Amino acid sequence: MWKPGYLPLLFVASILQTPLVASMRAVTWNLRFDSRPDNIPVSQSLASLGDPLQQPAFLNGSNERPWSTRRLRVAEHLLGEGIVLAGFQEALVRQVNDLAELFGSEWSWIGVGRDDGVQAGEFSPIFYKRSAITLLSNDSFWTSNTPFEPSRFPGAGSFRICTAAHFTLASEDGPRNFTFLNTHMDDQSDAQRRLAASLLLTRARFEAVTTGGPVLISGDFNSPSTGGDSGAYSIITGAAPPVAINATFAQRFSVPDDQLPDFKMIDLRGQAPRRAVSTNFATFTGFTAPNDASDWTRIDFIFGGSNLGWTVDAYKVDPVLADDGALASDHRPVFADINI
Ligand SMILES: *[C@@H]1O[C@H](CO)[C@@H](O)[C@H](O)[C@H]1NC(C)=O
Ligand SMILES: *[C@@H]1O[C@H](CO)[C@@H](O)[C@H](O)[C@H]1NC(C)=O
Ligand SMILES: *[C@@H]1O[C@H](CO)[C@@H](O)[C@H](O)[C@H]1NC(C)=O
Ligand SMILES: *[C@@H]1O[C@H](CO)[C@@H](O)[C@H](O)[C@H]1NC(C)=O
Numbered sequence: 001m002w003k004p005g006y007l008p009l010l011f012v013a014s015i016l017q018t019p020l021v022a023s024m025r026a027v028t029w030n031l032r033f034d035s036r037p038d039n040i041p042v043s044q045s046l047a048s049l050g051d052p053l054q055q056p057a058f059l060n061g062s063n064e065r066p067w068s069t070r071r072l073r074v075a076e077h078l079l080g081e082g083i084v085l086a087g088f089q090e091a092l093v094r095q096v097n098d099l100a101e102l103f104g105s106e107w108s109w110i111g112v113g114r115d116d117g118v119q120a121g122e123f124s125p126i127f128y129k130r131s132a133i134t135l136l137s138n139d140s141f142w143t144s145n146t147p148f149e150p151s152r153f154p155g156a157g158s159f160r161i162c163t164a165a166h167f168t169l170a171s172e173d174g175p176r177n178f179t180f181l182n183t184h185m186d187d188q189s190d191a192q193r194r195l196a197a198s199l200l201l202t203r204a205r206f207e208a209v210t211t212g213g214p215v216l217i218s219g220d221f222n223s224p225s226t227g228g229d230s231g232a233y234s235i236i237t238g239a240a241p242p243v244a245i246n247a248t249f250a251q252r253f254s255v256p257d258d259q260l261p262d263f264k265m266i267d268l269r270g271q272a273p274r275r276a277v278s279t280n281f282a283t284f285t286g287f288t289a290p291n292d293a294s295d296w297t298r299i300d301f302i303f304g305g306s307n308l309g310w311t312v313d314a315y316k317v318d319p320v321l322a323d324d325g326a327l328a329s330d331h332r333p334v335f336a337d338i339n340i
Helices: 004-016 042-047 067-080 093-103 190-211 231-236 247-252
Strands: 023-030 085-089 107-110 126-129 133-142 161-169 176-184 215-220 265-267 300-305 311-317 334-339
Touching (some): 023 215, 023 300, 042 067, 042 093, 067 093, 085 176, 093 126, 107 133, 126 161, 161 190, 190 215, 190 265, 190 300
Parallel strands (some): 023 085
Antiparallel strands (some): 023 334, 107 126, 133 161, 265 300, 311 334
């Protein structure tokens, strides 16, 4: 029964509680760089797809297929999942361009080649669907000792980069701003990964303090959450102290000591309702799947900042082995349904 006396209370409750209704499906996926270029255009791959009513021939997997074979599977998988935001790793510019073509004109992307800050080398690009997400600003920094110039950390196998963006997610209750950082840490240097995690944590805290909104990080950390190589994960989740970073970077992204002093990033896999977290755990399977699981590890993550402003409805890691025996990548896509 309607009781007028409750009205003021309901009103107070509704202004105190920020509604969490803006939802998006996001993904992080290391696409494996195009190590076997064959110059086949997307249009030709599409034209040579088989009769959809015929069972495909068995290719016998357990090895790497050219990107020209893998890219249609990547696009089919992601568009079928209804994603609106993607952080990719290891994409060469031709792979970025192919995905832009396959995703179509409703999508845009940001990012630069890590070797020259333009188009050379692998990108850690961010793709977003413009009907849901609007880009406000973006930049890139290198996870090295000289973060504002294309550079490699001493001892690292490659130049390493982070793509950073401010976005707005459209919702019925009005636009919601959020920050998204996407990166790929080094495969050889644990010191690089620890530095990268420290730089990202500094930047993420700065964004949390200065925007007051949610901060998300996705990436291939090239190291797991436990064991001897887990330094980067330990640092970003606040379980271990950060290492010293470049002073110019620290200055540019400094905040007062008393602002979110214990800020850290929270692993979204542990935040979704348990029934909505996929059984699949490993995110790297190599091209040996499904026969040899000895190298399988969980090294690809999505995090949310400890200042919150987000919740997670579901979290899953999808297999990428098709009936014809071919794998779309040596990593699996990691999906999160995020409300902000
Ligand atoms: C796939 O290739 C491996 C190695 O060449 C072979 O041992 C296996 O029998 C093949 N599987 C099928 C289903 O053809
Ligand atoms: C995103 O970054 C690119 C490369 O630096 C730049 O050209 C572009 O203007 C940026 N877009 C926005 C909206 O900040
Ligand atoms: C910090 O990074 C800036 C910009 O990349 C660079 O100019 C500066 O030399 C770096 N500082 C040190 C101590 O390496
Ligand atoms: C979102 O960001 C835009 C651009 O920086 C800003 O004008 C707007 O006030 C922000 N909205 C909120 C709710 O913070």
